[in-house]
Amino acid sequence: MTTTTAANTPLDVAAVRADFPILSRTVRDGKPLVYLDSGATSQRPRQVLDAERKFLETSNAAVHRGAHQLAEEATDAYEYARARTAEFVGADAGELVFTKNATEGLNLVAYSMSNAATEPDPAAKRFVVGPGDEIVITAMEHHANLVPWQQLCQRTGATLRWFDLTEDFRLDLSNLDELVNERTKVVAFVHQSNVLGTINPVEPIVARAKEVGALTVLDACQSVPHLPVDFHALGVDFAVFSGHKMLAPSGIGVLYGRRELLEAMPPFLTGGSMIELVTLEHTTFAPPPQKFEAGVPMTSQAVGLGAAVDYLSAIGMDKVAEHEHLLAEAAIAGISKIEGVRLIGPSETKDRGATVSFVIDGVHPHDAGQVLDSLGIAVRVGHHCAWPLHRVCQVPATVRATFYLYNTLSEVDALVDGVREAQKFFGVGA
Amino acid sequence: MNLESMYQDIILDHYKHPHGRGLREPFDAESFQVNPTCGDEVTLRLKLDGETVADVSYEGQGCSISQASASVLTDLVVGKPVGEALKTMDTFVELMQGRGQVEPDEDVLEDAVAFAGVAKYPARVKCALLGWMAFKDALVKTEGATA
Numbered sequence: 001m002t003t004t005t006a007a008n009t010p011l012d013v014a015a016v017r018a019d020f021p022i023l024s025r026t027v028r029d030g031k032p033l034v035y036l037d038s039g040a041t042s043q044r045p046r047q048v049l050d051a052e053r054k055f056l057e058t059s060n061a062a063v064h065r066g067a068h069q070l071a072e073e074a075t076d077a078y079e080y081a082r083a084r085t086a087e088f089v090g091a092d093a094g095e096l097v098f099t100k101n102a103t104e105g106l107n108l109v110a111y112s113m114s115n116a117a118t119e120p121d122p123a124a125k126r127f128v129v130g131p132g133d134e135i136v137i138t139a140m141e142h143h144a145n146l147v148p149w150q151q152l153c154q155r156t157g158a159t160l161r162w163f164d165l166t167e168d169f170r171l172d173l174s175n176l177d178e179l180v181n182e183r184t185k186v187v188a189f190v191h192q193s194n195v196l197g198t199i200n201p202v203e204p205i206v207a208r209a210k211e212v213g214a215l216t217v218l219d220a221c222q223s224v225p226h227l228p229v230d231f232h233a234l235g236v237d238f239a240v241f242s243g244h245k246m247l248a249p250s251g252i253g254v255l256y257g258r259r260e261l262l263e264a265m266p267p268f269l270t271g272g273s274m275i276e277l278v279t280l281e282h283t284t285f286a287p288p289p290q291k292f293e294a295g296v297p298m299t300s301q302a303v304g305l306g307a308a309v310d311y312l313s314a315i316g317m318d319k320v321a322e323h324e325h326l327l328a329e330a331a332i333a334g335i336s337k338i339e340g341v342r343l344i345g346p347s348e349t350k351d352r353g354a355t356v357s358f359v360i361d362g363v364h365p366h367d368a369g370q371v372l373d374s375l376g377i378a379v380r381v382g383h384h385c386a387w388p389l390h391r392v393c394q395v396p397a398t399v400r401a402t403f404y405l406y407n408t409l410s411e412v413d414a415l416v417d418g419v420r421e422a423q424k425f426f427g428v429g430a
Numbered sequence: 431m432n433l434e435s436m437y438q439d440i441i442l443d444h445y446k447h448p449h450g451r452g453l454r455e456p457f458d459a460e461s462f463q464v465n466p467t468c469g470d471e472v473t474l475r476l477k478l479d480g481e482t483v484a485d486v487s488y489e490g491q492g493c494s495i496s497q498a499s500a501s502v503l504t505d506l507v508v509g510k511p512v513g514e515a516l517k518t519m520d521t522f523v524e525l526m527q528g529r530g531q532v533e534p535d536e537d538v539l540e541d542a543v544a545f546a547g548v549a550k551y552p553a554r555v556k557c558a559l560l561g562w563m564a565f566k567d568a569l570v571k572t573e574g575a576t577a
Contacts, residue, residue, distance in 0.1 A: 366468055366493035366557065367437075374433045382468035390469065396491045397469045425433060426442075426494075 009326055010319040017406050019045035031376025034411045039194055039355055039402030040380050041244045048247055051307035052300045062296045078299055081306030088309045090230030097255040097289040098297055102221045103144040105240035105255035108268040110148040114155050115266040123264040131157035135186045136179055138163040139392045140193045143385045145219040149188055169196045169346050176208050184214040191223035195386045196345035197355035206235045221245055226324055226353055228317040231256050248308035252301035262288035269294040320405045327403040328354035334416035340429040344398050354403035362428030365397040371422035440544035445494040450504030454487035459571035461564040465556050470496045474564035478572055483507045483515050495554055500561030502541045519562055526555045
């Protein structure tokens with residue numbers, strides 16, 4: 001093993017790891033699991049698993065309906081989770097819509113904007129897009145923040161445009177004022193890239209969007225789990241993130257929307273729960289966030305999200321970010337040192353998260369992933385739902401290691417050694 | 431886990447020294463296949479001479495398994511009657527979908543028996559079948575053209 005100087009991490013990582021039962025298992029014939037795929041989905045601590053189980057064993061019921069005690073407790077638990085999560089991201093509880101995942105949150109906004117075209121309420125007019133209008137994204141978007149906007153353009157005749165990248169894998173904002181102009185209706189962009197690790201500057205983009213009256217949509221899937229994030233301070237109009245990437249269950253995501261926007265925007269899915277008054281001829285809608293939560297919502301998942309927020313808050317997001325920064329520095333240094341390996345992402349660790357993607361000359365990412373897996377190291381290989389970005393970077397696929405609060409410097413060493421092992425197996429490299 | 435059980439020397443040889451690679455003229459049909467989870471791609475051209483597979487040429491990018499499999503495919507089908515090539519394909523697909531429980535028939539599969547180890551890894555089965563799916567699709571296209 002190569003040695004990395006023990007850094008002064010602000011976390012008691014051993015204590016953190018003890019909270020995650022899965023991290024103590026072995027894989028592939030007794031190898032200790034080195035889990036470097038939290039960017040795809042994170043693991044859950046006992047505190048989250050216990051909260052879900054306790055809810056199901058004591059208070060399970062359909063929320064926002066029923067007059068019995070369990071219904072009351074379930075509704076309280078669901079709304080407590082919303083309030084805690086809102087506080088965690090610098091928002092008001094009434095500004096947070098629970099969705100199935102972040103992808104659904106982005107589709108919700110895109111489809112609500114389509115629905116605005118036929119909505120009789122004049123307040124909805126500001127969401128209408130059509131021919132001549134432009135929607136701006138970036139070349140580094142996850143498909144979830146790309147395809148819904150492409151489809152919205154296809155449905156409405158609007159034009160899709162995008163920010164390119166600079167040589168050092170950051171957003172090229174040199175044409176910001178031209179790209180975001182009076183025709184722009186939406187600027188949708190990622191906070192932290194799920195491939196490059198790049199943390200994008202929100203402030204100049206939001207400032208320019210405000211100047212021209214465009215709505216901003218922030219994909220915060222890879223930032224909320226890893227950094228202190230405050231949506232009010234950032235000034236974005238909408239934002240999304242997923243529970244399962246921040247120690248919470250899958251099946252729950254969050255859409256944040258500024259209150260006045262959620263009030264004016266027409267609904268996407270309709271049905272039970274989201275109504276105010278229904279006749280056979282006509283329906284009026286509940287105020288947000290209920291207006292956007294049709295049907296019986298997920299409950300134990302929401303409770304789990306609240307518990308994950310409690311867990312992360314108790315540790316402190318500033319400490320989580322600092323710990324991950326140390327891991328990112330070590331991983332970037334270790335990977336960059338290997339001959340025949342190229343980092344796909346900024347080599348500078350400022351404004352960069354602990355997402356480390358790379359390619360190995362002569363070893364396809366899929367094969368590298370297989371060798372790493374044989375050593376117990378779980379990474380993601382492929383295009384990570386960001387195919388256009390890979391085309392821009394002129395690589396068909398990458399190997400991606402993503403780190404979280406429970407990862408250690410010795411796991412960084414294991415990754416670096418594993419990459420050398422892959423080179424050796426395929427007879428390439430030094 | 432034994433890496434060698436998946437990456438047998440035959441596979442690595444075909445990967446490093448692929449047979450029949452490159453797109454050639456003339457051809458009757460072309461198929462482009464992609465594995466959307468990892469981005470592996472193959473473009474395959476098929477030339478028939480009556481009921482015989484006259485040529486299969488291909489270009490692609492992808493992992494060793496997908497590229498080696500396309501190389502082995504050309505060895506197995508070029509010069510063979512279409513019916514026999516299809517039977518070989520069915521035998522290979524059965525092997526790959528057998529989760530490692532199917533005993534490979536070396537008389538039919540020749541070098542392709544080396545992929546038996548890959549069948550134990552569900553995530554990689556698609557890689558091994560990518561070129562074969564392109565072959566099947568190209569064959570269907572030629573039938574459509576002559577029908």
